[in-house]
Amino acid sequence: MFMRRPRQVTFIHPRHRRPYFWMILPGVALMLVWWLTTSNASLYEPDNQEKIPPVASPEAQVTVVSSSRLAAHLTPVPTIDVPDWLEITIKAGDTLDGLFQEYQLNRDHLQSILSSAHRSHFQSLPAGHYLTVHTDQEGHINELMLELNFDEELYVSREMTGFSSQIRARPVKTRLIRTEAIVTHSLYETAKKHRIPTNFITEMLDIFRWDVDFARSVQAGDVLRVVYEQRENDSQQQQAGPLLAVEFINRGQSYRAVRYIDPTGHISYYTPEGQGLRKAFLRNPVEYARLSSTFGQRRHPILNRFRQHNGVDYAAPTGTPVMATGEGTVKTLERQRGYGRVIVLSHVGGYQTLYAHLSKFASSLRVGDSVQQGQVIGYVGRSGLATGSHLHYEFHVDGVHHDPLTVKLPHTLPLPESQQAHFFQQIQPYLAQLDPTSNRLASHQSPVRYNKPLSAQIYQN
Secondary structure (H helix, E strand, C coil): CCCCCCCCCCCCCHHHCCCHHHHHHHHHHHHHHHHHHHHHHHHCCCCCCCCCCCECCCCCCECCCCCHHHHCCCCCCCCCCCCEEEEEECCCCCCHHHHHHHCCCCHHHHHHHHCCCCHHHHCCCCCCCEEEEEECCCCCEEEEEEECCCCEEEEEEECCCCEEEEEEECCEEEEEEEEEEECCCCHHHHHHHCCCCHHHHHHHHHHCCCCCCCCCCCCCCCEEEEEEEEEEECCCCEEEEEEEEEEEEECCEEEEEEEEECCCCCEEEECCCCCECCECECCCCCCCCEEEECCEEEECCCCCCEEEECCEEEECCCCCEEECCECEEEEEEEEECCCEEEEEEEECCCEEEEEEEEEEECCCCCCCCEECCCCEEEEEECCCCCCCCEEEEEEEECCEEECCCCCCCCECCCCCHHHHHHHHHHHHHHHHHCCCCCCCCCCCCCCCCCCCCCCCCCEEC
């Protein structure tokens, strides 16, 4: 039987084997480098194929990349939130605790704020005002401001140990406003129609009370000009400031007044020449009365014959107060047949005033007493020869009767010479606006710490 020859195996000692491993290793390394190179290029290529320029650095050149495949391996960069300002309009019945709940404010700060020095202002929040809260990204309250009024706010700020509070002034901008109006019906209706603050009419009545009989002499066609200060705060709220100058043209006669603050802080109104507007005498001793009889010849209502009427009569209800028209001394306080209950006052400079047909005298008034201008000395009645309730008023100068409605009343003392230069410098911007040809306002503006335009019309006709 045929037998297969056994295979001859030659044993080679390891020392004599050929280095096939070291021959393959360089190829494997080259393949690995090629694979890594191609893989990294694909890995760092942006998905959106946008080329992002490298960021220059003094140390190295860094390439900024963007890839969704790297997003999972990168640590997110936290975003910085801008602190929030929350402005709340306070409604009737709102409380600080309720507002903190409604707007989810940090209640850990509530008790600390309510323990501040001005906590009493939080006990009753003013409806319609603003509460402004400043919080950071973690919800901590940094600042809180409560609007108190037009000029002030309560400011609360967070400190290291809690909250501190203070009342501080709000920035206010001021401008001059000039308004001109022609009287059509009443002064108050005219003021309302032309958006003139009605309290200026009350001031004007007081300023010119010695010169103008506003109860009887105002007529359609009279002209009113006012110059006043308009104020606006940082919330653009507007408020009329003081009346700086006024002109009233009544029946063709012009009356002007300007406001002056003297070096001591005293405020008063003067004529443009520096003469005090306050007269030594009031024009009328009774307010809101009807002139029922004038000065001069007339038929006496009881005696029924013509005779000189040496005063004027004011018809008014019994009990209407009668005022002393000037500062003086009580000379006569008695009951006479024709005049009934009568008072005569003696004034400096040879002036006397007489008040007749009174229902009664002011209590505790005696002959020799001193009285002030505007002081109530008696009450309207119909004592003596009178057909109805009224006041008979006379004005004497050196013993001579004068018409109380037309007599030139003496002024009080003018400004002292030492204040005249200061007076004319202060009033010049205001007085210039009373010129009817002026349609541009002079600059008169306080320091402003914010930039918000005025929405009000600066010049009105």
